[in-house]
Structures are given as structure tokens and as C-alpha cells.
Amino acid sequence: MDKRNYQEEIVTGKLTEFEIVNRIYDDIFKQSKNSQKITTQxxxxxxxxxxxxxxxxxxxxxxxxxxxxxxxxxxxxxxxxxxxxxxxxxxxxxxxxxxxxxxxxxxxxxxIDEDIPNFVKVLSDKDLENLEQIYSKMIDSMYDSINENSSNIINKIHKFFANKYKKEFHGDK
Missing domain, CATH: 1.10.10.10 (Winged helix-like DNA-binding domain superfamily/Winged helix DNA-binding domain)
Structure with a gap:
């Protein structure tokens, strides 16, 4: 396995770990903090x-x-x-x-979404800038893949929601 593939596997594992730990974090801190708290749903x-x-x-x-x-x-x-x-x-x-x-x-x-999690506050200004750029690249690639893969009805529904969220977060880009 070359170094690039190894790094991609490590990063993929870290993203999976982040998703799991973030769900636990949300359950503990967001829901217990304020029972009146609502989301943008x-x-x-x-x-x-x-x-x-x-x-x-x-x-x-x-x-x-x-x-x-x-x-x-x-x-x-x-x-x-x-x-x-x-x-x-x-x-x-x-x-x-x-x-x-x-x-x-x-x-x-x-x-709504006013609280910045502690795990974001520990990042330096440069870390935040780098993370924003990295997430933007990954998200753009995900949107592109979703739009290319709309052959069946389920994928078309996913495409619809992805485009709706893209407009919500990025305007009419």
C-alpha cells in the first residue's frame, strides 16, 4: 500500500470516528442543555x-x-x-x-445553532481556515457525485434534497 492510500484510509477512519463521536456529543450536550432548544427543521x-x-x-x-x-x-x-x-x-x-x-x-x-462546540473552539485561526477549505472541497465533491448519480428514483430524491441543502448553505451558486 502506498503512502497516499494509507493516508486516505486513515482520514476515512477519522471521519467515521468523528461522525460517531459527534452523535454522542450532540446527545449529551445539545439535548440535555436545553429541552426547549429547537433546530432549523x-x-x-x-x-x-x-x-x-x-x-x-x-x-x-x-x-x-x-x-x-x-x-x-x-x-x-x-x-x-x-x-x-x-x-x-x-x-x-x-x-x-x-x-x-x-x-x-x-x-x-x-x-438555534448559536452554540459553538468546545471541540471547534480548541482550533487555531489557521486550523479553522484549513478545515473550512478542506470541508468545502469534500462537500463540493459530494454534491458533484450526487448530481452525477441520479439514475433511479431514490437517487433523484437524494439529488433533490442535496440541491435544496446546497442552495440553503451556498445560495444560488
Whole structure:
């Protein structure tokens, strides 16, 4: 085995180890830290939308976030139980229920991805710069591979989500 292959195997092993340890780290530190903490997934997306356009119908939330009305209903109910949103009737039409973000919901938004893990804080400025460049190269290569491999329906679905995340993290590059 040449030196290059050996280094690639070592790095692959370290990435696998990092993924496993990172899951454990997240379970211990992120979830135990704050039971009200939310992510940028379903509930977080709804809070983000409501922080920009408050007092929306569930139907409008579903359309804006490209989610099913059932999912939005479930997420809104969970957020209401956590006192992060309020549901009230429209003054113009009492049949219409509107969803509004609360101060608790706004506070929860401030906590999304705000914490920088200790294992990142130990890196020097140069280490952070190098790591960012390395991850960027690897991620770009992964996006390229995903886009090239969309022959069956499952791969097409993966391609759809990969492109959605690429836009989310990198804009319209």
C-alpha cells in the first residue's frame, strides 16, 4: 500500500470516528442543555417564518415552507404546547385560525445553532481556515457525485434534497 492510500484510509477512519463521536456529543450536550432548544427543521422553520411574517394561517405556512398541512398542524401543536406560538381566531372571519409567534418562540430562535462546540473552539485561526477549505472541497465533491448519480428514483430524491441543502448553505451558486 502506498503512502497516499494509507493516508486516505486513515482520514476515512477519522471521519467515521468523528461522525460517531459527534452523535454522542450532540446527545449529551445539545439535548440535555436545553429541552426547549429547537433546530432549523420543521418547528424551527415555522418559527423562522413567523418571526418574519407573523399571524399566518396554517395553510399559508404549509405553502410557504413547502410542507404538508398535516405536518404543519402537528408542528404548530407541539410549538403551542411549548408556549412558542399562540393560535387565535381572525377578527375579520372567526372561522380562520391564525398562528403567531410568542416571546418564548423568539427566544428559542436566538438559541438555534448559536452554540459553538468546545471541540471547534480548541482550533487555531489557521486550523479553522484549513478545515473550512478542506470541508468545502469534500462537500463540493459530494454534491458533484450526487448530481452525477441520479439514475433511479431514490437517487433523484437524494439529488433533490442535496440541491435544496446546497442552495440553503451556498445560495444560488
Amino acid at each position: 420543521g418547528q424551527g422553520k415555522i418559527l423562522l417564518l413567523l418571526s418574519q411574517e407573523n399571524r399566518l394561517r396554517e395553510k399559508e405556512i404549509a405553502k410557504e415552507l413547502d410542507m404538508s398541512p398535516q405536518s404543519v398542524g402537528e408542528f404548530v401543536n407541539k410549538l403551542q404546547k411549548k408556549n412558542m406560538v399562540e393560535i387565535f381566531r381572525s377578527e375579520k372571519d372567526k372561522r380562520i385560525k391564525l398562528v403567531s409567534i410568542t416571546s418564548t418562540g423568539l427566544s428559542a430562535l436566538d438559541s
